Amino acid sequence: MTSSGMxxxxxxxxxxxxxxxxxxxxxxxxxxxxxxxSREAYSLHxxxxxxxxxxxxxxxGAIFWTIFRHRKSQGAVAAHFHENTRLEVVxxxxxxxxxxxxAVPATKALINMEDxxxxxxxxxxxxxxWKWQYDxxxxxxxxxxxxxxxxxxxxKRNAGIDPASVENYLLDVDKPLVVPVGKKVRFLLTATxxxxxxxxxxxxxxxxxxxxxxxxxxxxVEQPGTYRGQCTELCGIGHGYMxxxxxxxxxxxxxxxxxxxxxxxxxxxxxxxxxxxKDELMSKGKxxxxxxxxxxxxxxxxxxxxxxxxxxxxxxxxxxxxxxxDRVMNGKEATAMQAFAKQLGDTEIAxxxxxxxxxxxxxxxxxxxxAQVKAAxx
Amino acid sequence: xxxxxxxxVDGHAHHDDHHEHHPRGIARWLFTTNHKDIxxxxxxxxxLMFFVGGAMAMVIRAELYEPGxxxxxxNVYNQMTTMHALVMxxxxxxPAFVGFANWMIPLxxxxxxxxxxxxxxxxxxxxxxxxxxxxxxxxxxxxAPAGGWTMYPPLILQTGAAFPFLIFAIHLMGxxxxxxxxxxxxxxxNMRAPGMTxxxxxxxxxxxxxxxxxxxxxxxxxxxxxTMLLTDxxxxxxxxxxxxxxxxxxxxxxxxxxxxxxxYIMILPAFGIVSQIIPTFARKPLFGYHxxxxxxxxxxCLSFVVWAHHMFTVGMPLAGELFxxxxxxxxxxxxxxxxxxxxxxxxxxxxxxxxxxxxxVAFIILFSIGGFSGVMLGLAPVDFQYQDTYFVVAHFxxxxxxxxxxxxxxxxxxxxxxxxxxxxxxxxGKLHFWLSMISVNLLFFPQHFLGLAGMPxxxxxxxxxFAGWNQVSSIGxxxxxxxxxxxxxxxxxxxxxxxxxxxxxWEGAHGLEWQLASPxxxxxxxxxxxxx
Numbered sequence: 001m002t003s004s005g006m007x008x009x010x011x012x013x014x015x016x017x018x019x020x021x022x023x024x025x026x027x028x029x030x031x032x033x034x035x036x037x038s039r040e041a042y043s044l045h046x047x048x049x050x051x052x053x054x055x056x057x058x059x060x061g062a063i064f065w066t067i068f069r070h071r072k073s074q075g076a077v078a079a080h081f082h083e084n085t086r087l088e089v090v091x092x093x094x095x096x097x098x099x100x101x102x103a104v105p106a107t108k109a110l111i112n113m114e115d116x117x118x119x120x121x122x123x124x125x126x127x128x129x130w131k132w133q134y135d136x137x138x139x140x141x142x143x144x145x146x147x148x149x150x151x152x153x154x155x156k157r158n159a160g161i162d163p164a165s166v167e168n169y170l171l172d173v174d175k176p177l178v179v180p181v182g183k184k185v186r187f188l189l190t191a192t193x194x195x196x197x198x199x200x201x202x203x204x205x206x207x208x209x210x211x212x213x214x215x216x217x218x219x220x221v222e223q224p225g226t227y228r229g230q231c232t233e234l235c236g237i238g239h240g241y242m243x244x245x246x247x248x249x250x251x252x253x254x255x256x257x258x259x260x261x262x263x264x265x266x267x268x269x270x271x272x273x274x275x276x277x278k279d280e281l282m283s284k285g286k287x288x289x290x291x292x293x294x295x296x297x298x299x300x301x302x303x304x305x306x307x308x309x310x311x312x313x314x315x316x317x318x319x320x321x322x323x324x325x326d327r328v329m330n331g332k333e334a335t336a337m338q339a340f341a342k343q344l345g346d347t348e349i350a351x352x353x354x355x356x357x358x359x360x361x362x363x364x365x366x367x368x369x370x371a372q373v374k375a376a377x378x
Numbered sequence: 379x380x381x382x383x384x385x386x387v388d389g390h391a392h393h394d395d396h397h398e399h400h401p402r403g404i405a406r407w408l409f410t411t412n413h414k415d416i417x418x419x420x421x422x423x424x425x426l427m428f429f430v431g432g433a434m435a436m437v438i439r440a441e442l443y444e445p446g447x448x449x450x451x452x453n454v455y456n457q458m459t460t461m462h463a464l465v466m467x468x469x470x471x472x473p474a475f476v477g478f479a480n481w482m483i484p485l486x487x488x489x490x491x492x493x494x495x496x497x498x499x500x501x502x503x504x505x506x507x508x509x510x511x512x513x514x515x516x517x518x519x520x521x522a523p524a525g526g527w528t529m530y531p532p533l534i535l536q537t538g539a540a541f542p543f544l545i546f547a548i549h550l551m552g553x554x555x556x557x558x559x560x561x562x563x564x565x566x567x568n569m570r571a572p573g574m575t576x577x578x579x580x581x582x583x584x585x586x587x588x589x590x591x592x593x594x595x596x597x598x599x600x601x602x603x604x605t606m607l608l609t610d611x612x613x614x615x616x617x618x619x620x621x622x623x624x625x626x627x628x629x630x631x632x633x634x635x636x637x638x639x640x641x642y643i644m645i646l647p648a649f650g651i652v653s654q655i656i657p658t659f660a661r662k663p664l665f666g667y668h669x670x671x672x673x674x675x676x677x678x679c680l681s682f683v684v685w686a687h688h689m690f691t692v693g694m695p696l697a698g699e700l701f702x703x704x705x706x707x708x709x710x711x712x713x714x715x716x717x718x719x720x721x722x723x724x725x726x727x728x729x730x731x732x733x734x735x736x737x738x739v740a741f742i743i744l745f746s747i748g749g750f751s752g753v754m755l756g757l758a759p760v761d762f763q764y765q766d767t768y769f770v771v772a773h774f775x776x777x778x779x780x781x782x783x784x785x786x787x788x789x790x791x792x793x794x795x796x797x798x799x800x801x802x803x804x805x806x807g808k809l810h811f812w813l814s815m816i817s818v819n820l821l822f823f824p825q826h827f828l829g830l831a832g833m834p835x836x837x838x839x840x841x842x843x844f845a846g847w848n849q850v851s852s853i854g855x856x857x858x859x860x861x862x863x864x865x866x867x868x869x870x871x872x873x874x875x876x877x878x879x880x881x882x883x884w885e886g887a888h889g890l891e892w893q894l895a896s897p898x899x900x901x902x903x904x905x906x907x908x909x910x
Contacts, residue, residue: 017905026847030763030826038763040759041759041762044757044759044760045760048753048760052750052754054751059721059746060746062721062725063739063742063743064797066724066726066727067729068726069732070729073728073730076728076729077728078660078727078728079727082663082666083666083667083669086587088666088669088715088718088719089387091714091718092711093710095710097519099707099710099711099753100751103704103707104758106758106759106760107537107703113762114699117552154446157448158447161446162446163446163839164842168841169841169842170840170841182882185534187882188404192750195533195626196535197765197766199834201832205691205763206691206763206765206766207478207693208691210620210626210627210691211620211626212619212620212625213620213627215692215693229832230832230837232528232766232834232835236456236524236532236533240836240837240838240840241836295734307453307520307538309520317828318470336536355560377833
């Protein structure tokens with residue numbers, strides 16, 4: 001940026017800044033959260049903070065004292081001392097003792113956090129560019145949770161939508177993670193492509209989701225409510241668009257939610273056996289596309305030049321159905337294009353392929369049925 | 379110790395002329411083996427990179443000024459954060475310290491030049507090529523690297539055509555740094571004037587020797603680990619690919635084994651500069667010279683056993699987390715000793731506050747704030763909250779900007795009259811200081827609040843709840859950016875004209891370098907001084 005550009009930007013910023021600042025939110029401190037882990041982290045944070053403030057007052061106080069009292073302009077004459085062994089030993093030992101004081105509660109908290117034994121429930125969390133998959137293995141429920149459409153629309157550059165008008169902008173998802181209140185939930189974290197990190201501040205921790213490895217952490221949420229967080233490990237262009245929403249419910253609500261999810265999944269599987277109309281596939285396909293594909297290939301199918309291929313006018317998309325299906329189901333090695341065969345059901349794949357073949361001027365007219373997808377699975 | 383120095387032989391005046399033969403124009407700078415010329419080249423290069431990296435920071439702060447995307451798309455934003463870090467670390471901060479070392483170490487220890495002058499030329503001239511290569515990637519297919527300066531796989535392997543350029547640029551920077559470090563060690567070990575024993579060396583020289591050993595130990599590790607990335611990408615190895623039996627976390631371990639010593643490579647010479655400036659303007663010798671050296675050595679040794687605190691959240695065994703937590707907070711002890719020694723040096727001195735002293739005092743206070751948040755981050759159970767949020771961004775900018783960069787700026791003000799023979803404009807210097815001091819705190823202090831409130835780092839857009847402090851931070855950033863233009867103007871003005879500087883320059887200055895003329899002749903200490 002040129003110097004005049006920088007100066008202009010700064011002036012503009014100053015002007016606009018004062019007007020808006022009155023209305024904004026100025027949160028200052030860490031949340032106390034809703035788990036024992038988060039409360040321990042909070043209290044340790046406050047202990048460390050106050051110790052730092054105390055040391056700061058003493059050290060900075062001495063600096064300011066000497067700045068004002070020992071000035072040459074006020075006739076101060078320099079002393080000549082340049083060592084004092086006793087003093088130096090004292091200010092080596094005192095900080096050491098303070099550190100031990102902080103390390104004791106830190107050690108206790110750490111031991112507690114790492115204890116994932118005797119969990120009531122296990123949920124597997126899989127990070128993918130740029131969404132989370134939640135798998136309740138014991139209850140047969142599995143789904144993908146991605147950024148809500150309203151945020152996606154407003155997040156485009158110069159979208160013309162005021163982020164303030166979007167509820168929970170960038171912190172809202174289509175399907176939240178649901179846990180029962182008061183139960184020890186063990187989370188198993190992994191990833192399919194790059195490293196992600198799963199963070200809900202109210203739970204008091206973040207943990208990396210690493211491809212090929214499984215990490216463990218646990219939480220016992222004490223109050224019903226909705227808690228929001230984000231991915232905290234840089235994972236590509238969608239890193240800022242990968243929120244986490246966790247809803248904690250009482251046991252009854254949790255079980256009726258589970259039943260609802262199971263029924264919806266059963267309906268989904270049953271749907272795979274019938275013939276779908278093009279309209280049905282197109283509307284379902286748009287839903288899947290928005291949730292799964294749009295993060296890279298964009299809502300308008302144009303992709304991101306140099307990073308993600310366009311689907312609009314793509315030879316592969318407009319070519320034979322088999323090739324298109326193969327790419328969606330098996331991905332392409334050494335690129336960001338993942339294999340979706342295991343992540344999506346037959347109907348979802350059929351719908352999204354149909355949608356891609358009949359959108360943005362890709363007028364192939366093809367209709368791909370769930371049965372074709374089933375047949376393509378080896 | 380400095381008060382014991384006496385100069386039996388006048389080191390300059392009467393034999394200036396016949397040593398001044400050197401090529402003129404561009405050839406002088408291309409082929410120079412003179413430590414002063416090379417020091418100047420390093421410092422000018424660093425200043426240029428400071429503005430290049432700073433421009434990227436301006437883009438980042440402009441985009442974060444309010445919620446929503448206004449200026450750049452997420453891929454460009456990620457390129458900005460990645461390149462800002464690479465340029466500032468390898469292009470601005472490290473070369474600045476090497477520039478100081480080149481200029482000042484021979485003058486301070488009474489040596490006629492660096493021990494390996496041709497190597498010295500080469501270590502500088504590699505850098506413009508390395509950075510041309512790195513910055514050219516903005517025009518590559520897929521753009522510049524966008525996976526973060528830490529280059530974590532598998533993400534970094536998704537980089538487009540820029541990838542091999544990134545790796546080879548880092549190789550070149552590493553070669554340059556290692557050669558510079560070898561040169562400094564060779565110079566200090568072999569070319570000290572008679573009587574200039576190790577325990578009489580100025581603190582700046584001491585901190586640089588220790589830094590040089592850190593460089594030699596750390597940079598090859600970085601070179602190795604990026605080479606492994608290169609073979610993973612192009613030659614079918616799977617060092618960091620779990621599907622092939624590798625481990626992406628191993629990269630982080632190896633990278634931070636380089637990365638943490640690197641942190642001290644960027645701060646130890648800063649400690650050295652501040653340890654020269656504080657006694658000068660307190661008119662009182664440095665307090666605890668010996669404990670200062672031992673503290674620096676302790677910090678350097680500890681820096682090799684704390685690397686995993688950068689990666690507490692990757693899922694280490696409990697014992698590992700405890701070890702790295704204890705080792706990390708332990709660094710606060712020697713660092714505290716240094717801060718207390720500086721305060722004790724000021725205590726009952728006869729203080730005056732010219733611009734170098736203002737920046738040095740600000741360094742002590744603001745670096746300490748970065749140290750405080752460092753101790754907090756070292757406590758693993760809370761680090762699980764802080765990790766990868768703006769709290770971390772605030773922390774490392776306090777130690778790198780108000781730490782390393784403030785010390786560099788202080789050093790420039792301190793030695794500029796010696797280098798140019800002119801006093802700089804003190805009024806402009808003070809204006810630069812106060813604008814920088816206020817704006818840099820507006821810029822980085824609110825980022826602590828943002829991180830605690832839950833804002834992750836490296837995101838181009840955010841929820842409206844973070845809007846307030848981001849706006850304050852951006853305004854601080856713009857003012858800080860503009861303020862540095864005053865510095866640029868002041869430096870150019872000082873090179874061209876100004877009140878003639880005396881040999882001693884500062885009333886309280888002691889040491890061999892202040893016995894030479896300002897500016898020193900092209901060749902100095904051709905006859906060695908004797909230090910009693």
